[in-house]
Amino acid sequence: MAKDIIINSTVNEARIAVLDNGSVSEIYIERTKNKGVAGNIYRGKVVKVLPGMQSAFVDIGLNKAAFLHVADVYISDTDHFSLMEDRVANEIDDDVDVDENGGIKEKVFVPIEELLQEEQEIVVQVAKEPIGQKGARITTHLTIPGRYLVLMPTYDHIGVSRRIESEEERERLKNILLSIKPENIGLIARTVSEGSREQELRQDMDYLMRIWSKTQNHSQKGKVPSLIYEDLDLVYRILRDMTTDDVKTIIIDNKSTFMNMKSFIREYLPDLKVELQLYENDMPIFDYYNIEIEISRLLDRRVWLKSGGYIVIDQAEALTVIDVNTGRYVGKRNFDDTVLKTNLEAAKEIALQLRLRNLGGIIIVDFIDMEKEEHKQKVLQTLENELKSDRAKASV
Structure with a gap:
């Protein structure tokens, strides 16, 4: 099915609609003053450990303390193993099949009171946005997504998206990941990596390692709590995560955003085949493509x-x-x-x-x-x- 991505960009917000054969199938909205925090990495401080709930609350600088369950606490001891396939799958929009690279010990439960203590400083990533009266849900299992790969700094394994069905292609990607993977670092091949060359995957990994190096540097200095890694703005996440082979055109109604996206593609996604168009009609772009009426239906x-x-x-x-x-x-x-x-x-x-x-x-x-x-x-x-x-x- 042919897909088009329509972008309405202003100073205050970005609105993005995915058209599937002309019909709206997905809508995303990000406001400049109220951006989401999912995917961001923070240097935080444990404010409360609750053994009865096997969880802790961590101050990461948001309005409410974030929630951390024991299953989301990274254990550096190699005798312990915390499964994270489902979390990675949900957060990078790929159904992931993670394969062991090296020996795995039997999973052992460790009480949260033995892992964390109040006033302890830890590095965490937001897994779920705050909702209503609930604070954000966080994890110490960090993931940094790129175009083709996802870097897992705390999880020394490789994985391939289950959406890549060819066993031959899966084996090819696994072999590439094993050959380019840095020591003690995990990598996942995303769906869009199917058919990609080793050079493309290596370049993506190098880019992700530079981000991780900067994040590590930020984590060792400055105040606590503090933001040490912020995910891309919505329009650039769309380019990174959603421009699959079935996306033919991206149409933007803001010239500045259009030029910035072209620069981003040249620098980070030089092999991207999607066509970028500047919308210059007088009629608002979401009215022209009958998207505004779909947004009103959502209310x-x-x-x-x-x-x-x-x-x-x-x-x-x-x-x-x-x-x-x-x-x-x-x-x-x-x-x-x-x-x-x-x-x-x-x-x-x-x-x-x-x-x-x-x-x-x-x-x-x-x-x-x-x-x-x-x-x-x-x-x-x-x-x-x-x-x-x-x-x-x-x-x-």
Whole structure:
């Protein structure tokens, strides 16, 4: 499928929409004064250790102390092993298959009170943004993403995205990673690395190692808490993370941003094949591509389906509940067929809304009751298939 990326850039915010064959499939918004912190690395101080919860709270300089669970605490002792495949997969938008490079000891549980103490200074990375009254979730397992690779300074292993299905290509990439990997450093080959030359991967690794070296230097000086590594702005993350082979064009309505993106591509992504265009029409770019109306729909609890049915989305701090209703749709055949058609249409729309609204965590979907087991399976299969195109990992 052909994709285009549309960018509306102003002094105060950047808004980005991904068009899949002309239809909006993803929307991202970043405001200059309210930028996200996920991916940032901080030098922080432990303010509270809670043995009963096997967690700690760490001051990293945000409004609320960040939450650190024992599973996210790096253990330098080689007798201990903390599995991090799922976390890496979720945070770099690649489903990762991590392979051992060298001996692995059996995983051993170590109580958090033996790992951390109050007033201790530690280096952490934000894994999840603060939500509502909850502070950010952090980890001491650090990852720095590049165009082709992800650098793991605290995890001496290699991995290849599961989205690369060819076993021959997977083996080729693993061999390259083993040959270029610095000692005591981990590397993951991202999906976009499929077919890449060793030189491209090595250049990306060298770039990431320079970033890590600067981050290490910052971590050894200055006040605590402090920010020691900040991820790229949204428009540059889009270039780094989302310009896959199916993206044909990126269209920007701001000349300054357009020129900066061209410079970024020349310096860091010289092999990028996507076409960059400057939008110069008088009509606002999001109106021209019918994106503004999609953004307005994101504010509505009720989302209408083409058949006349609708879904209702209620988001709370702990979970999101989605209810499916037939609405005005009564069908042309029997009731079972009406319900099946509504549920199938809802399954596709729900997957889209999850992407557009960036919904995660626990999501409960109340489909219309179905009597036939084959209908239930068909709806579940449809939902699973639609969620495969989501960058976030989902379990149905």
